[in-house]
Each structure stands twice: as C-alpha cells, then as structure tokens.
Amino acid sequence: MWKGFCALFKKDCRMLASGKFFLLAVVFLILYTAYVNFGYIRFMQMPPYNVYLYDPAGTQTEASPLIHMVPSIEAMDEALLADANGVGLDASAGDVRVVLYAGAENIDRHRADYALSLLRPSANSTPEVIGTNTPEQKARKEITCELLFFELAAVGFLGIAAVLFKEKSMGVIRVHAVLPLQRNLFLLSKLAVFLLSDLVFAVLLTLLNVGLSGGVVLLPAVLLQTAILSLMMALVGLLCALLLKDFRQFTLAYLIIAIFAATPVFLSANTSIKFDWINFHPFYHVYMGLKNAYFGAAISPVYYIGAVCAIVLLFLLVQLAFRREMEKEG
Amino acid sequence: MIEVRNLTFSYSKDKQALHGLDFTVEDGEIFGFLGPNGSGKSTTQKILTGILKGHGGRVSLFGQDISAGHGPEFFQQIGVLFEFPYLYANLSAVDNLNYFASFYPWQQRRDVGELLEMLEFKPDFLKKPVSSYSKGMRQRVSMARALISNPRLLFLDEPTSGLDPSGAVLFRRIIEQERKKGTTVFVTTHNMMDADLLCDRVAFISNGNIVALDTPKRLKEKNSNHRVVIDYLYQGQLETKTVEARSLEAGIPFAHDEIISIHSQEPTLEDMFIQYTGRGLS
Numbered sequence: 001m002w003k004g005f006c007a008l009f010k011k012d013c014r015m016l017a018s019g020k021f022f023l024l025a026v027v028f029l030i031l032y033t034a035y036v037n038f039g040y041i042r043f044m045q046m047p048p049y050n051v052y053l054y055d056p057a058g059t060q061t062e063a064s065p066l067i068h069m070v071p072s073i074e075a076m077d078e079a080l081l082a083d084a085n086g087v088g089l090d091a092s093a094g095d096v097r098v099v100l101y102a103g104a105e106n107i108d109r110h111r112a113d114y115a116l117s118l119l120r121p122s123a124n125s126t127p128e129v130i131g132t133n134t135p136e137q138k139a140r141k142e143i144t145c146e147l148l149f150f151e152l153a154a155v156g157f158l159g160i161a162a163v164l165f166k167e168k169s170m171g172v173i174r175v176h177a178v179l180p181l182q183r184n185l186f187l188l189s190k191l192a193v194f195l196l197s198d199l200v201f202a203v204l205l206t207l208l209n210v211g212l213s214g215g216v217v218l219l220p221a222v223l224l225q226t227a228i229l230s231l232m233m234a235l236v237g238l239l240c241a242l243l244l245k246d247f248r249q250f251t252l253a254y255l256i257i258a259i260f261a262a263t264p265v266f267l268s269a270n271t272s273i274k275f276d277w278i279n280f281h282p283f284y285h286v287y288m289g290l291k292n293a294y295f296g297a298a299i300s301p302v303y304y305i306g307a308v309c310a311i312v313l314l315f316l317l318v319q320l321a322f323r324r325e326m327e328k329e330g
Numbered sequence: 331m332i333e334v335r336n337l338t339f340s341y342s343k344d345k346q347a348l349h350g351l352d353f354t355v356e357d358g359e360i361f362g363f364l365g366p367n368g369s370g371k372s373t374t375q376k377i378l379t380g381i382l383k384g385h386g387g388r389v390s391l392f393g394q395d396i397s398a399g400h401g402p403e404f405f406q407q408i409g410v411l412f413e414f415p416y417l418y419a420n421l422s423a424v425d426n427l428n429y430f431a432s433f434y435p436w437q438q439r440r441d442v443g444e445l446l447e448m449l450e451f452k453p454d455f456l457k458k459p460v461s462s463y464s465k466g467m468r469q470r471v472s473m474a475r476a477l478i479s480n481p482r483l484l485f486l487d488e489p490t491s492g493l494d495p496s497g498a499v500l501f502r503r504i505i506e507q508e509r510k511k512g513t514t515v516f517v518t519t520h521n522m523m524d525a526d527l528l529c530d531r532v533a534f535i536s537n538g539n540i541v542a543l544d545t546p547k548r549l550k551e552k553n554s555n556h557r558v559v560i561d562y563l564y565q566g567q568l569e570t571k572t573v574e575a576r577s578l579e580a581g582i583p584f585a586h587d588e589i590i591s592i593h594s595q596e597p598t599l600e601d602m603f604i605q606y607t608g609r610g611l612s
C-alpha cells in the first residue's frame with residue numbers, strides 16, 4: 001500500500017510541476033511578500049488623512065509638522081478637491097473651522113478629531129497598550145493571515161481541480177480502477193500533495209512576512225489551521241472536478257465558491273465591526289481560526305469538531321463521485 | 331477461468347442492460363465478445379473487471395465468486411486494454427509504463443524496454459511525452475501497459491483500433507503469443523476480422539442477450555449454403571457457374587477447358603452476426 005501511495009504521490013507532484021503549479025505558488029509567494037513589505041506596511045505607517053491648515057495670523061503655534069500649511073482659503077479648497085479624504089482647518093477667523101470636501105456620517109467626527117488633535121500634539125494623552133504586538137507586528141500578522149487565507153481558499157483550490165480535470169480528460173482515472181491499488185489512495189495522494197505544498201507555503205509566507213523570531217512561535221497553530229482549510233478546499237476542488245463536465249463549466253463554479261469562501265476576508269478583516277449573520281458563514285469560523293492562530297488566541301473545541309465533520313463529509317462525497325467517475329463509459 | 335451464470339445488470343429500474351448471460355471462458359482460450367454499441371459488451375467487461383458492482387447472477391473468475399469484491403490480488407492477475415489509449419499525456423511512454431508497473435510486485439513486472447521493442451515502438455519517441463504520439467503509438471503503449479504485469483487474464487477492448495494494417499497484424503501476433511504462454515484473453519470488438527482470425531470462440535451479444543456462441547468456423551459452417559462459385563474458360567469464353575459443393579466429389583460436373591477460380595459461398599462472421607441479431611455491428 002505504501003509503495004502504491006508513493007508512486008501516486010510522485011506522479012501527482014510531476015503533474016503539478018508540469019502544470020506549473022509550484023512555479024505559480026512561488027510567484028504568488030514573491031508577490032505577496034513584496035506587497036506586504038513594500039506596500040502594505042508602509043501604507044499602514046502613513047498618516048490616515050492629510051490635514052490642510054489656513055492660518056494667516058499664525059495663531060496655531062504648536063501645530064504638528066504633519067499638517068500642510070496653505071497660503072489661502074482658495075488653495076485649501078483646491079487641496080481638498082484633489083484629496084477628497086483630506087481635512088481642512090480654517091483658523092483665519094479666530095476659532096478653528098473644520099472643512100471637509102466629502103462627508104461621511106460615521107467618519108467625519110473621526111477625521112475632524114484627528115485633524116484638531118494635530119493642532120495641539122502636546123495635549124494628546126498617550127494610550128496604554130496592553131497587547132504584546134507593536135502596530136507593525138499587528139499589521140503584518142493581519143495581512144499575512146488574509147493573504148494565506150485567500151491563497152488557500154482561491155488559488156490552491158483552483159490548482160487541485162485543474163489537475164483532476166486534466167486526468168479526467170486523459171481518461172487515466174479509469175485505468176486506476178483496474179490496478180491493484182486501494183482506490184482511496186488515488187484521492188489521498190492528491191490531498192497529501194496539496195496539503196504539503198500549502199503547509200510549505202504557509203511556513204514561508206509566515207516567516208517572510210511576520211518575521212523569523214515572531215513567526216516560528218506561531219507556526220504550530222498556523223499550520224494546524226492551514227491544514228484544516230487546505231483539506232476542505234482541496235476536497236471541494238476534487239468534488240467540483242468530478243461532478244462538473246469540463247474546466248469551462250468549472251470556471252463559473254470556481255468564481256462562486258472562491259467568492260463565497262473569501263467573503264469573511266472582505267467583510268471582517270482588519271475591522272472590529274461584525275455582522276450578525278456572518279456567524280452562519282462556515283468560512284468565517286475557518287478564517288477566525290486562522291486569525292486566532294496568528295494572534296495566539298484560544299480556539300473553541302466546537303470549531304475543531306465542526307471542521308473534522310466537514311472534512312469527513314466532503315471526503316465521503318468525493319469518494320462517491322470518484323467511484324461514479326470510474327464506472328463511466330470509456 | 332471465467333464462469334458466468336444468469337448475469338443480469340440494470341443501470342436503473344427501467345434500464346436493464348443485461349438479461350441473464352451464460353458463458354464460460356476456458357484457461358488459455360481467446361474468447362470474442364461481439365456486439366454493436368449499447369448491446370451490453372462494455373457493461374459485461376466492466377462487471378468482469380470489477381469496475382461495476384451490483385450485478386445479478388453468478389460470476390466467478392479464477393474460481394472465485396466476484397460478488398464479495400476484488401482485492402489487490404485479483405487486479406494483479408488481470409490486464410485491461412481499454413477502447414481508448416488512456417495515458418498520461420505529459421509523461422513519456424517509459425514514464426507511463428514505469429508508473430503503472432510500480433503498482434505490481436516487481437517479480438511479476440516485464441521489462442519496459444523489451445515490451446516496447448516487441449510492440450515495435452519507435453525508439454526516438456521513448457522519452458517524448460505521449461501528447462506528441464500518433465494514435466497507433468498510443469495504442470502500442472496502452473497494450474504495453476496491459477501486458478506489463480504478465481497477466482493471467484487479459485481483457486482487450488477493440489485491440490486493433492487506431493492501428494494500420496501492419497500494426498493490426500502485429501497485435502494479433504502478440505495476442506497469439508500471450509495465449510501460447512497460457513494467458514486467457516477476453517476480446518471485445520466490432521472488428522470481425524480480428525474475431526475471425528484470433529478467437530477460439532465468439533459470443534454474439536445483442537440487447538443484453540447472447541444470441542449465439544460457438545467457434546467462428548462452426549458458426550459459419552452451420553449457416554453455409556454449401557455452394558461454390560466456379561469461374562472457367564470454355565471455348566474461349568469466360569463463364570461462371572454456382573454448384574453444390576458435394577457435386578464436386580466426382581469432379582467438375584460441366585464441360586470446361588480451364589478452371590480460373592473456385593470460391594466457396596461460406597458466409598462471413600458479419601453475415602452471421604446480422605443473421606442472428608438482425609442488425610449490423612456499427
């Protein structure tokens with residue numbers, strides 16, 4: 001049995017290599033790492049809004065250097081027209097008047113308070129930080145978690161389906177029905193290849209973006225969550241490839257499934273706002289499992305029970321679809 | 331080797347594919363299973379090879395009832411050539427064969443190089459991916475895959491499909507060689523020439539029933555009108571006469587100067603098939 005599994009595993013690796021899957025994974029790893037280190041982290045360190053001050057009498061002596069001084073009220077209008085998220089402060093009439101180009105009910109107060117706070121930086125109290133992460137560490141963990149989730153949910157899933165579609169079109173699945181081999185090994189070897197490749201990807205992405213010392217401690221928990229998501233998505237990919245006729249049909253299903261699986265990232269990443277209904281979204285819990293792994297938070301045993309049940313159920317469905325495929329006419 | 335008694339199979343309640351087939355295949359026999367598309371040939375072969383489950387009746391292979399399911403030991407003893415050459419298109423012939431061979435015990439495996447040489451595979455293509463092969467070359471690799479484990483029982487579905495005439499002759503020779511080694515061969519085909527030249531016995535299957543089963547020779551003899559057509563020259567004229575074969579026992583029963591040719595009026599296997607089933611093979 002072990003020998004058969006090794007032969008299947010080796011063949012699946014070759015199929016993936018010839019399909020440029022590993023190359024694609026490396027390219028994604030480089031892209032994600034470049035985005036995190038040269039884009040996202042710098043972006044998160046930027047001031048949230050530009051503040052423009054018109055103060056002809058020079059009354060605001062303590063103003064922060066982050067404030068842009070403008071020579072006239074017309075110049076401030078022009079600046080706000082060009083930068084709609086910017087905040088204007090007009091100190092020409094004694095009291096400071098806040099000017100916004102575009103209003104948004106929930107954000108205006110935040111923008112106004114931020115702009116006014118820059119007028120008297122010394123008066124601001126420094127809040128006590130009780131968490132262990134620096135803002136940069138927090139940002140790194142958050143974005144790494146999101147990218148890993150996206151990679152596993154959308155990209156890896158596509159890869160496994162593509163491989164099986166290829167085998168289906170070549171008809172070789174039927175040949176395995178008459179080989180001295182346990183049929184489940186055919187599925188298990190594919191799951192193993194994808195699981196291994198996802199785990200390696202998770203290790204590299206975490207170490208490159210969270211940092212070596214910070215990342216190593218997180219790895220056991222992150223790898224466990226990666227394994228759960230990887231297995232789920234690989235099984236969904238296998239099921240789609242077995243049930244759908246060809247890759248063209250699959251592209252539509254892929255869009256729906258990938259968007260559905262990635263919804264929690266779009267709706268709940270980097271924000272404390274939580275929709276009531278999102279608790280009913282199965283991938284929200286998987287996403288939170290991964291996020292909790294990055295931030296060292298505890299994960300409910302109920303989640304693990306649910307995840308194991310989902311994986312077993314998906315495997316049984318895949319097995320059924322696989323047997324049906326083997327019986328099909330040549 | 332194969333014993334089938336009252337074999338039935340239904341894909342659904344109202345779609346019965348097999349209606350109680352009875353036949354046996356002896357050790358070392360080449361048995362032909364002939365029928366048009368949708369007659370139940372593939373269903374029967376899939377049941378025998380363990381791909382399809384849920385049949386009725388009794389089927390035993392290697393002396394064992396297959397209802398209990400097939401273990402790896404069963405699959406180690408059979409080789410299957412499918413109608414289409416199912417191979418990994420991104421791998422070469424050698425890699426494909428090494429891969430499929432790796433599931434069998436090493437003592438049982440044949441040498442990949444020798445096998446491909448026997449199948450007259452072009453050596454230049456050994457390391458090239460299957461996607462660059464012609465249909466005939468793919469069929470050769472598929473045949474090598476079926477033979478790689480030295481099977482005791484060989485299932486061949488349209489073995490000469492996609493081959494040129496010399497390739498078809500080669501395949502028939504190889505099948506004969508296998509039989510000489512003691513391998514039992516179960517051939518499913520549309521090709522009447524293959525059936526006639528290769529098979530010890532053939533079964534005609536139509537609408538899920540076996541309508542005739544015998545040696546090709548006897549099937550043809552049974553239905554022969556025992557007449558011969560003679561072309562001859564008489565007084566400078568080419569003439570043709572059809573006479574009873576028995577009437578030749580005492581010599582040519584008419585005046586002639588020279589006999590040009592004598593043809594028996596024996597029906598072909600295809601004629602027999604049409605006679606038994608009322609339909610052609612294609």
